[in-house]
Amino acid sequence: MNTLITIREYETAARAVLDPVHFDYVSGGARDEVTLRENEAAYARLALLPRVLRGNPKRTLETRLLNSRASMPIILSPTAFHKLMTGDGELATARAAAAADTIMITGMAATVAVADVVAAARAAGGGDVWFQLYLQTRNDITAEIVSRATDAGVTAVVVTVDSPVLGAGDRNIRNGFTDLPPGLACENLRGLGGDPTDRVRSIELSAELSWEHLDRLRALTELPIVLKGTAHPDDARLGIEHGADAIMVSNHGGRQLDGIPATVDLLPDVVAAVDGRVPVLVDGGIRRGTDVAKALALGASAIGIGRPIMWGLAAAGEQGARNVLEILRSELDHTLALLGVESPAELGSDWVVTKP
Numbered sequence: 001m002n003t004l005i006t007i008r009e010y011e012t013a014a015r016a017v018l019d020p021v022h023f024d025y026v027s028g029g030a031r032d033e034v035t036l037r038e039n040e041a042a043y044a045r046l047a048l049l050p051r052v053l054r055g056n057p058k059r060t061l062e063t064r065l066l067n068s069r070a071s072m073p074i075i076l077s078p079t080a081f082h083k084l085m086t087g088d089g090e091l092a093t094a095r096a097a098a099a100a101d102t103i104m105i106t107g108m109a110a111t112v113a114v115a116d117v118v119a120a121a122r123a124a125g126g127g128d129v130w131f132q133l134y135l136q137t138r139n140d141i142t143a144e145i146v147s148r149a150t151d152a153g154v155t156a157v158v159v160t161v162d163s164p165v166l167g168a169g170d171r172n173i174r175n176g177f178t179d180l181p182p183g184l185a186c187e188n189l190r191g192l193g194g195d196p197t198d199r200v201r202s203i204e205l206s207a208e209l210s211w212e213h214l215d216r217l218r219a220l221t222e223l224p225i226v227l228k229g230t231a232h233p234d235d236a237r238l239g240i241e242h243g244a245d246a247i248m249v250s251n252h253g254g255r256q257l258d259g260i261p262a263t264v265d266l267l268p269d270v271v272a273a274v275d276g277r278v279p280v281l282v283d284g285g286i287r288r289g290t291d292v293a294k295a296l297a298l299g300a301s302a303i304g305i306g307r308p309i310m311w312g313l314a315a316a317g318e319q320g321a322r323n324v325l326e327i328l329r330s331e332l333d334h335t336l337a338l339l340g341v342e343s344p345a346e347l348g349s350d351w352v353v354t355k356p
């Protein structure tokens with residue numbers, strides 16, 4: 001699959017091989033998909049302003065985030081059900097992330113248990129794994145899930161707070177996609193009760209959750225906590241007050257509230273509110289190295305990709321996910337060269353202009 005040279009081509013390749021129901025699940029968004037389209041369109045509305053003759057022959061993309069390091073500021077956002085894309089599921093993803101020497105955020109809704117994901121990353125030579133959590137209303141259940149992730153060796157917990165209820169994907173409703181096919185399950189919830197014939201507990205999404213639940217999580221783990229899915233600057237501030245060590249600006253790839261702004265448009269106000277106290281990450285709609293550079297210039301310490309990895313997995317398994325990461329790495333490096341900078345840290349808001 002080395003003939004594929006852009007993320008967009010991976011999307012096309014994924015469409016060609018996947019069951020259309022699964023392609024729609026991955027690629028679709030909520031309702032009219034306004035936010036899904038906006039996430040990408042907003043990057044196209046921003047332009048980059050390069051500087052010239054700056055004598056920067058060498059570049060580095062090396063990134064430090066919380067207690068982790070990555071070879072580049074491009075990490076893997078958490079996505080559910082990788083076994084729908086490729087037989088090895090999250091094991092393939094973990095190997096690809098390790099090969100790229102970057103951070104994989106494995107999901108609570110993964111089809112491979114977190115311990116096996118971390119083991120696969122280690123066996124492939126490294127790459128930190130973070131664990132994405134949906135807070136459960138029962139603190140003992142949250143505690144057990146976090147304890148499994150901690151024992152597995154993850155180096156941060158990413159708490160997703162944009163899902164008091166599941167987003168409504170019209171494509172999924174039309175396709176009748178409600179359940180995983182037989183044989184696949186959310187392995188991180190195995191043995192946690194529920195129906196006695198099916199010992200894999202269901203993930204509970206609840207509108208009952210409040211900042212108190214985050215306080216309880218803060219009390220039960222020493223791992224850094226990343227708050228994922230904040231849009232309002234005040235929620236970023238509140239998150240820090242309640243112990244978050246990083247803020248991830250995300251609208252869940254346009255899969256939760258349709259009509260919420262593009263994440264890159266939300267980013268500057270959140271960065272201002274956070275005021276350098278903790279790192280800010282962003283995901284949603286990033287398909288090119290130039291998009292990464294724009295997000296970094298607007299204050300992100302790193303960015304996450306969701307669908308591009310899924311498309312890579314679908315098109316060519318581990319190798320596809322690796323290629324996706326290498327395409328974005330090489331595009332970002334090339335972009336930095338054209339901008340006249342030697343590292344992401346040099347970028348600031350004066351490198352970006354909004355087109356009229």
Ligand SMILES: Cc1cc2nc3c(=O)[nH]c(=O)nc-3n(C[C@H](O)[C@H](O)[C@H](O)COP(=O)(O)O)c2cc1C
Nearest residue numbers: 026077078079080160252253283284285305306307
């Ligand atoms: C198929 C799919 C499944 C996802 N599952 C989760 C999940 O379980 N937990 C979560 O926090 N975010 C989930 N997300 C959202 C991603 O973490 C991320 O915010 C989003 O995909 C970024 O946008 P992008 O796909 O345009 O890169 C999912 C996204 C997709 C596409």
Ligand SMILES: CCCCC(=O)C(=O)O
Nearest residue numbers: 080109167203205252255
């Ligand atoms: C509880 C499953 C969550 C999946 C998800 O977050 C998504 O498809 O966007």
